[in-house]
Amino acid sequence: MSKTNPGNFFEDFYVGQKIKHATPRTISTGDVALYTSLYGSRFAVQSGDSFAEAVGYKQSPVDDLLVFHIVFGKTVADISLNAVANLGYADCRFLKPVYPGDSLTASSEIIGVKQNSNGKTGVVYVRSSGRNQRGEVVLEYVRWVMVRKADLAAPAPETVVPDLPQIVAVNDLGSACPHINNECWDTQLAGSPCMWGDYRPGETIDHVDGMTVENAEHMMATRLYQNTAKVHFNQLEQKHSRFGQRLIYGGHVISLARALSFNGLANGFHIAAINGGSHLAPLFAGDTVYAWSKVLDSCDLPGRSDVGALRIRTNAAKNANCLQLPEKPDENLILELDYWVIFPK
Amino acid sequence: MSKTNPGNFFEDFYVGQKIKHATPRTISTGDVALYTSLYGSRFAVQSGDSFAEAVGYKQSPVDDLLVFHIVFGKTVADISLNAVANLGYADCRFLKPVYPGDSLTASSEIIGVKQNSNGKTGVVYVRSSGRNQRGEVVLEYVRWVMVRKADLAAPAPETVVPDLPQIVAVNDLGSACPHINNECWDTQLAGSPCMWGDYRPGETIDHVDGMTVENAEHMMATRLYQNTAKVHFNQLEQKHSRFGQRLIYGGHVISLARALSFNGLANGFHIAAINGGSHLAPLFAGDTVYAWSKVLDSCDLPGRSDVGALRIRTNAAKNANCLQLPEKPDENLILELDYWVIFPK
């Protein structure tokens, strides 16, 4: 029996396969403090228990993206240790609030496989879930990754490409958001007077600020998530790679963009769902990240008069701010994220 | 309605103006652990619950300077986003102990304005307060900053320069310090046999050690405080600045100097007040910080036989230790801080 984990290769995956991931993880206020120190996030609900309690949470919930990264991190050793690239996300829904003290576990089901024509790699579609200590699903998402084959002679499996929603339906939003007591929502403490009704589809917002990233920071973040993808940590190997250096975990970029988006979306306190996302280019230590957003849609939530949802597309770029970029993606663009954010009405 | 915060410019401030700052912030043991990892502070009261409880606290209080940085950080988006320089501090008093779990908010009042003769900038005097979840003021301080005008044609306001105390009066010290049970003060655990009575005005103490600072560290610290001043984070912009690099938040230097001062002031467990402070030169990543102190005064506290106060002036320098420096400020000096420290008797 091999004692070390070589990770799964493309030919090891099959549709219907279920995987329970190591390692269970209790999220603490220590993780929350580190998350703040890594990104500087300022959303009032996640930052102050007093604010969160006033508006309807039992205390400050853990940042949605911290939950995402911790669940994602658990899947790496089984799903993407031999991945060439993380191709995309879909149907990501945040289903229950997570509080400090909650213990998360993760599991996945393979829902699609498609060998590439080169015969050396294939795409694996995976639906992953994070559960709390009561077995409640707190997060569910699909991602697809390109994974290497170990045995090039292994036969190609029957192609199965799952039918994934382009957009998470409005009916599927809001379950992680308690009833919000709008009278107690203090817009000065929250950092902006702009509520749900103040945003219009088509509107764009430049989040203004830039943030330079260091190697120590992204490695501390990625280890905090117990994500073991080798490309983030090993300079000795990476110096012989195409890029010559460590790659920054794509989720680090998502969290930076979200933290920067406070300046323009301060009352957007909860990510209810991620419709889709792409990492368009790699980020390296020393690069400076900027972000801007476009409001794609604005919806009421069924049965909710307290909050509404905005569909937002946030882009991040490196080493160039919004004003320096044309509309179309170019080499500076590193992220496109399409998601639903909950605002108070 | 603009969705992003451009910050206030000099002409936006007026005497009597009151500002409630975003973002409420619950301080946790996670913040405390990060603070230890960033500065290596070793004061027994703040480090060990067992010690703190023995001497009279309900548990280890949060380091005074961590409270200061968190309150200060909140004021930046409204007060100093367009600041040229942070000119000074006065009348800073720590009024209640802060414990992990407390939620802090900050508010400010403009108490003075003075346009500079160049017509492009002005000095704004601000009194800021931090309050806990019960509305109790835990910290109050005045700072004055030089802020740019956006509209150079805006008329100069009537000059108001507040009358600020050179020194916080002894009567105003000690309210954040519970009655200390001196019999339970274990000087071996605290790290030094020197109590209040062992220090004499005029005495100087070289704190010996030096600490080199990295970019990842000061950015993690400054984000932990949710301080958004751009000069600390954006290398892309800063490389075109006068210094060519990111500036380290001045409060980072204060915390480094305080942590270094343990070697010489180990029983000085509580900063009761800051009389004044100046950042004499900027600090950059790669620089090494040293500190030394002079005892300026020694006072009983009215009605207190358990503790006394020392007025201390701590200087920090970069890339040169105390012995290499003349008495007068030179290019290596980066900080002068005049403050009251409480010692057990």
Place this chain on the structure above:
Amino acid sequence: MSKTNPGNFFEDFYVGQKIKHATPRTISTGDVALYTSLYGSRFAVQSGDSFAEAVGYKQSPVDDLLVFHIVFGKTVADISLNAVANLGYADCRFLKPVYPGDSLTASSEIIGVKQNSNGKTGVVYVRSSGRNQRGEVVLEYVRWVMVRKADLAAPAPETVVPDLPQIVAVNDLGSACPHINNECWDTQLAGSPCMWGDYRPGETIDHVDGMTVENAEHMMATRLYQNTAKVHFNQLEQKHSRFGQRLIYGGHVISLARALSFNGLANGFHIAAINGGSHLAPLFAGDTVYAWSKVLDSCDLPGRSDVGALRIRTNAAKNANCLQLPEKPDENLILELDYWVIFPK
């Protein structure tokens, strides 16, 4: 009275001397989160309260090595501030689990002294203990360090070299490990199907992954442990040293090797004892650390049917993985650690 601590020199130590160290330290979930972010450790018992509770702990205990580093850190100011080298460890036993919220103090007894023939240095043998807030010893270990003399004319003391065990006896293991409920040990959550009985003496395991270390990381770690050894922090001084740069705390290497060893020893949830250890060469920022292990022995624990012990030797190297190294130490080898690890049966 000197206000600053010059540290002890060789001639200041005598056999039988007892030292109570500053600073008491409460360990929190914040420390645990930082530890995870610094090393990426994934052992299920220490990571998830739900897992720990299921198998028999009251909650996730603090990582054994975090306890070690915090106790070790306290001894530095009194024992090794003037040390030339940390020569070795022996008889290190973890005696009680430590949980977040526990407050640790440390004390030491000098058990041997031996002046070197050059008359400038000597070896000091020290037994150190860490105690929790109830006075229970949670950790005990011996280390010996080479310490400079301040007064070269001081007479050599009578040589006393303590008789130290090569190996901690099996009877002395297991007191920090509660009865483990093996039926609740979920090997998928724990990350490996390999239990105690699956390992054979003589077996070697390459832990595969490499981890590059940055200055910000090791300084944050070492300050978290309140370890004040100057060589880790002061680049201005170190640039004139033999190595020209800051040395990384040896314990940082131990924790990195332990975290890497998860890939191969995932069910080895508890270090019961360290038989011996040597730092064979220094590690510097920018270096990449690899680790591999050899099973030296496999033992039942007296009276325990739930768990067994493996004696493991873990080596760490810099900038070369296991396959690139010969059996014998060479310049890339940085650590040899001989220890007992507890596995479920």
